[in-house]
Amino acid sequence: MKGVTVWFTGLPCSGKTTLALKLSGELKKRGILCEDLDGDVTRKYLSKGLGFSKEDRDENIRRVGFVCSLLTKHGAVTTAAFVSPYRSIRAEIRQMIGNFVEVYVKCSLDQCIERDVKGMYKKAIAGEIKNFTGISDPFEEPENPELVIESDKESEDESLKKVLARLEELGYLQPAGKDIAIPAYLRQDLVKILAQQNFPDLQTFVIHILSSYAAQNAGPADLSQSEEDAVREKLKKLGYIS
Amino acid sequence: MRSSAPSARKLLVIGLDGVSFEMLAGADGRPSLLPRMKEFFAGKTARMTVSIPEISAVSWSSFMTGTQAGEHGIFGFVDLVPGTYQYRFPDFRDLKAEPFFVELGRHGKRSVIINLPATYPARPLPGVLVSGFVALDLERAVFPARYLPMLQQAGYQVDVDAGKGKERKAEFLADLHYAHRVRKQVADMLWLKEEWDVFMYTVTGTDRLQHFLYDAYADPGHEFHGEFASFFHEVDGAAADLLERAAARPDMDVIALSDHGFGPIRSEVYLNPVLKKNGFFLSEGQGAKGLPGISDRATAFALDPSRLYVHRRGQYPRGGVAAGDYEKVRQDLKDLFGGYEVGGQKVVRRVFLKEELYSGGQMASAPDLVLLSEAGFDLKGGMEKDREWGTSHFTGMHRQDNAFIACSRTGMLGAAPTIFDAKGLIYRLLAI
Numbered sequence: 001m002k003g004v005t006v007w008f009t010g011l012p013c014s015g016k017t018t019l020a021l022k023l024s025g026e027l028k029k030r031g032i033l034c035e036d037l038d039g040d041v042t043r044k045y046l047s048k049g050l051g052f053s054k055e056d057r058d059e060n061i062r063r064v065g066f067v068c069s070l071l072t073k074h075g076a077v078t079t080a081a082f083v084s085p086y087r088s089i090r091a092e093i094r095q096m097i098g099n100f101v102e103v104y105v106k107c108s109l110d111q112c113i114e115r116d117v118k119g120m121y122k123k124a125i126a127g128e129i130k131n132f133t134g135i136s137d138p139f140e141e142p143e144n145p146e147l148v149i150e151s152d153k154e155s156e157d158e159s160l161k162k163v164l165a166r167l168e169e170l171g172y173l174q175p176a177g178k179d180i181a182i183p184a185y186l187r188q189d190l191v192k193i194l195a196q197q198n199f200p201d202l203q204t205f206v207i208h209i210l211s212s213y214a215a216q217n218a219g220p221a222d223l224s225q226s227e228e229d230a231v232r233e234k235l236k237k238l239g240y241i242s
Numbered sequence: 243m244r245s246s247a248p249s250a251r252k253l254l255v256i257g258l259d260g261v262s263f264e265m266l267a268g269a270d271g272r273p274s275l276l277p278r279m280k281e282f283f284a285g286k287t288a289r290m291t292v293s294i295p296e297i298s299a300v301s302w303s304s305f306m307t308g309t310q311a312g313e314h315g316i317f318g319f320v321d322l323v324p325g326t327y328q329y330r331f332p333d334f335r336d337l338k339a340e341p342f343f344v345e346l347g348r349h350g351k352r353s354v355i356i357n358l359p360a361t362y363p364a365r366p367l368p369g370v371l372v373s374g375f376v377a378l379d380l381e382r383a384v385f386p387a388r389y390l391p392m393l394q395q396a397g398y399q400v401d402v403d404a405g406k407g408k409e410r411k412a413e414f415l416a417d418l419h420y421a422h423r424v425r426k427q428v429a430d431m432l433w434l435k436e437e438w439d440v441f442m443y444t445v446t447g448t449d450r451l452q453h454f455l456y457d458a459y460a461d462p463g464h465e466f467h468g469e470f471a472s473f474f475h476e477v478d479g480a481a482a483d484l485l486e487r488a489a490a491r492p493d494m495d496v497i498a499l500s501d502h503g504f505g506p507i508r509s510e511v512y513l514n515p516v517l518k519k520n521g522f523f524l525s526e527g528q529g530a531k532g533l534p535g536i537s538d539r540a541t542a543f544a545l546d547p548s549r550l551y552v553h554r555r556g557q558y559p560r561g562g563v564a565a566g567d568y569e570k571v572r573q574d575l576k577d578l579f580g581g582y583e584v585g586g587q588k589v590v591r592r593v594f595l596k597e598e599l600y601s602g603g604q605m606a607s608a609p610d611l612v613l614l615s616e617a618g619f620d621l622k623g624g625m626e627k628d629r630e631w632g633t634s635h636f637t638g639m640h641r642q643d644n645a646f647i648a649c650s651r652t653g654m655l656g657a658a659p660t661i662f663d664a665k666g667l668i669y670r671l672l673a674i
Contacts, residue, residue: 205388223330235319235320237407238404239634240546240547242512242546242626
């Protein structure tokens with residue numbers, strides 16, 4: 001799979017991080033290299049000291065965008081869950097990253113307030129938190145996101161399916177079942193073996209291993225009806241059975 | 243071919259399905275169809291007898307394992323599911339003895355085996371296997387799988403459509419040429435690319451051609467007489483190319499052999515109708531068809547091509563022959579076929595009791611009797627036939643007594659070689 005940043009944007013408590021983590025969980029199950037970034041982490045390690053003014057918010061997103069661009073360049077799938085309320089900075093990082101999928105996690109303000117277990121909306125409404133998106137600071141809705149998720153109208157599983165389907169549609173993800181999940185530690189050894197033994201690609205190698213296994217462990221001949229018909233026809237044509 | 247230890251012996255095996263000793267050596271005023279091979283093996287070629295019945299599945303299984311069917315378990319192209327009247331088609335997974343190319347791995351030897359019948363589906367071996375007849379699907383006919391893309395790209399065909407041999411003979415011949423050329427290209431590539439000790443190249447088009455056009459071989463005025471010789475000429479060229487390469491290698495020996503011979507058909511003889519007429523095979527009632535319709539009063543039935551089974555109680559769902567009557571039924575069958583004639587000609591050269599042909603762990607699956615026909619009488623089960631004998635579009639038939647074997651080293655073949663000896667010869671040539 002080629003690297004891509006899946007950027008989740010939306011109001012606080014709209015469900016961005018939940019969906020991003022569900023996505024990365026699914027991708028890891030499929031053996032795909034994946035990294036999660038969200039506001040809580042980056043504000044602690046990457047953007048410590050930055051506040052919530054428009055300039056500081058843009059700077060935070062710019063730094064996150066830079067990290068995403070590096071991860072994407074090296075083939076990782078990065079899920080980034082950030083309010084990122086301003087269109088201009090989202091456009092800037094889209095350009096910086098290249099393989100960029102913008103997912104707008106849309107949710108009504110009432111629903112976001114209801115989900116807010118930390119009581120941040122309450123404090124913002126009371127004026128205790130300044131520049132709070134949705135209350136005292138604007139959220140500029142994406143104009144052309146790759147995907148819109150209506151998290152107040154659909155289940156988490158439905159949303160995940162939509163994200164996966166969109167990634168498949170955009171060519172970033174193979175449909176499940178067609179891709180073989182191989183842990184990274186094995187992958188490195190396999191790459192060496194492939195080179196030494198002249199296998200053209202990983203798929204051929206895996207088929208080789210599986211066919212050996214099947215041949216060694218298959219019981220006596222058990223032909224399907226269509227195989228049996230094909231054998232019968234070949235034998236009849238040569239007069240070997242009558 | 244990559245380099246290997248200088249002392250190690252190498253072996254090239256050329257398999258020519260259905261090619262008779264006469265076709266190689268020339269006979270009855272007809273020249274050899276394979277003159278370059280004949281010259282290469284001058285004075286080192288012998289007539290060879292093969293398995294009974296003389297069909298590829300059984301004979302090549304005997305070749306590769308050095309055993310008879312009582313040990314390797316392949317008695318024919320078709321068998322019955324034990325305890326039923328249901329047909330099944332044994333394949334490579336049913337082979338109970340170890341083929342030489344698997345066994346050689348224990349001696350550190352690698353083999354490349356191309357188009358050997360009775361090796362489908364392909365299974366792991368030290369080396370490369372491209373299965374032959376009755377291969378269905380190329381994907382399952384190749385080991386290791388890494389060669390599959392190369393074979394697909396080359397247009398490799400596991401088989402030609404033999405159905406064309408009946409009415410579209412020109413197309414059939416073109417298909418045979420094409421399939422063979424691609425196969426030879428694949429062989430050339432594997433010869434170079436693989437590290438091997440044994441390289442086996444098998445041609446099956448020689449058998450297909452003779453089934454439908456043996457009359458063209460025999461008759462210089464036949465429309466396809468020249469075409470018949472032309473295909474053999476191409477095979478001879480391919481074989482000669484491999485032989486020349488082998489000759490340039492002082493460490494390499496060569497064997498060439500067929501799995502059975504061939505001859506013209508005088509008449510097909512249908513064994514089940516013969517059994518019906520003589521009261522051995524009875525159907526349950528009107529409308530009952532084939533083996534599933536067999537009556538509990540029936541004492542015997544036949545499976546293709548020449549195998550007879552006593553309808554024993556306890557062995558078959560409606561079997562009625564008690565253990566005490568088994569030998570009597572066998573004797574009656576022996577008497578019937580021993581004296582059976584068509585047009586005043588004796589049809590069966592010899593009736594074999596199973597213990598005369600087979601021994602070993604697979605005896606329980608063996609037919610009770612097997613017939614060896616006189617030249618020209620092509621024995622078939624003919625379950626659906628309403629007559630005892632007749633002719634069809636087939637003009638050539640297998641023969642058990644005129645296969646051939648040739649060896650590049652003198653004095654290796656013995657006085658009366660059989661297909662069962664070939665594996666031992668391979669081991670002697672490899673100094674194992």
